[in-house]
Amino acid sequence: MKLAIVGAGWAGVAAAVEAADAGWDVTLFEATRTLGGRARALPAQRPDGVALTLDNGQHILIGAYTEALALMQRVGVAPASALLCLPLALPYPDGTGLQTPRWAARWPAPLDAVAAIATAKGWRWRERWALIRASLAWQRAGFACAPQLTVASLCATLPPRVMDELIEPLCVSALNLPAAQASAQVFLRVMRDALFGTGFDGWAASSLLLPRNDLSALLPNAAVQWLQAHHSGRTRLRLGTRVLGLEPQAGGWQLQGSGWQEGFDRVVWATAASPAAQAMREAAASAQAEEFDRTDALRHWADSADALAFTAITTVYAWATGVRLASPMLALRAEPDAQAAPAQFVFDRGQLDPHDATAQGVLAFVISASEGERGDLQARVLQQAAQQLGLSNLQALQTVVDKRATFACTPGLQRPAQAIAPDLWAAGDYVNGPYPATLEGAVRSGLAAARLL
Structure with missing residues (x-):
């Protein structure tokens, strides 16, 4: 039985590991060249010309995230080494x-x-x-x-x-x-x-678990390496391959891309919510009249995904020689004027990985539910660092603004279902489940999709 998984973020790789272990023939599609989706490695350079690896957003786990931690261990990552555990x-x-x-x-x-x-x-x-x-x-x-x-x-x-x-x-x-x-x-x-x-x-x-490695190395890269080592005959990774079309066919679905098409018995769609909704609408438009039931299901699911609102997260990376915080992670105080002190937390990446010389002096300031333009947010964070941390010599490295970082977890929210249509499931932190948009939510969603196959 052939399974396609579209999207190699944390949900997608979780689904791939679970499905491969269950005996499925798995093809994992990823449009980019980097694994991890919205939690992935990001190449950067310090002002002194030294190359280093950041992330497209600073993340944190807790000891209660048992599914994500168990999956890391399952694919050969030792959580005790890969994560700094703080009470x-x-x-x-x-x-x-x-x-x-x-x-x-x-x-x-x-x-x-x-x-x-x-x-x-x-x-x-x-x-x-x-x-x-x-x-x-x-x-x-x-x-x-x-x-x-x-x-x-x-x-x-x-x-x-x-x-x-x-x-x-x-x-x-x-x-x-x-x-x-x-x-x-x-x-x-x-x-x-x-x-x-x-x-x-x-x-x-309640333990706070701070990644020592970049987010691609923390799970997605290790998961793919594990798949290639343990299920090489039944798993394929197609990096840089964008799925442009999804059409129902007898006994499954056909995926299409630039110059290729292939049929699958089952599909797990593990992209972000907005591209997933768009793909489902296009699939409904291309379906034949006899596929009315699938068409109706595709449109209904796309409507529920499109109804989600999203909030932004901004991560401002800054650097100065010799900078070291009192703790690997500090909370920052809000000001009466919230715009004057936008960041809620700062992370000392040099303390997260003391053996990485390139990370020394690198700080990551996190602005949750952020509003405003990149340049303005960056300037205000540097001013906040000077006022609250006494660091007036920081230089900005890179500011990452993810305008659709998480769905808005508001009261009474109806999230899209895991099942989209016959033989087609969704996986992602936005899919209906108990957790907000977290790495644990993404992993749980991917595992659940694979178990529904």
Whole structure:
């Protein structure tokens, strides 16, 4: 049985590994020359002429992302080596903020999180107790709430400091939306897994996992190498091959490109939502009259994908000789004028990979739910670095703006289904599922699509 997977991002490679292990003959199509989709390596150069590898966006995992971590291990990546594991912490440059004490780092969930809350620097006891009380209330309610509730409404009784220093940063990093707009239902699912879930291979569920390697090397490259080593006779990778057409045929689907066409028994479409919707509309338009059922399904799915709204993420990479932060990851404070301090987090890539000389002095500033033009955002981030970090000598390396980085995870959102039409499935972090647009969501979607075959 022949399976085509269109798109070699994290969802696509997850589907390929699962399907190949199940005995499918797999062809993986990727329009670009780089694996990873929206989480991939990006070549760059420092101002001093040294070449280095960045990412098209700074990502983070947590210990509760068990499917993504298990898949890494399955294809030969050792998570303990590829990821820097930090206890739950959101420290600010002045040393305040939530930080799990060393003596509680290996406590089982949720005791590690309780210890972090109880010892949060700069917090009053009533603020700590309010958060503990709210977390226990969420647990008693089964981490469920009305689907139309926002995170801000869910947390309306929490003190301002807890909202400003914990809930808002967590919400904007996980859902890429401010608390006033984000789905409380999805936020609670993430909180449930992070605070009360099971971690991976001895890591706490709440652990912060920062990639040491570039994002293509972290999983997609290793997955393809594993496929070629273990299923070389039944898997093919076609890089730089854009699928331009999809047509229903008896017993499956026919894919078309520039100068080629090939039939498959099943198809998993693992591109981003917008190109997927466009492909389904074009497939519906090309279908014959006798294919009415498939045509109707294709159009209905395309409508649901087109209904998604998207939010942007901007990553500003900057560099200066000898720069080193107090921690590999720091939270940055919001200003009354949000435009004056747009970045919420900064990562010290030199600490993520101490053995990579090219990464020393490289910082990655992340602006979730970003708005504005690239040049203006870059200038404001450099000013923010000077004010909050005391770094006035940073030089911009590269600023990556992904205007459709994640779907807007708003209350009551209806996401596209995994099944598109007979013998055709979708995979991607936007497909209906429990998680927001995260690497874990993408991997889970790819695995689920392959298991539905």
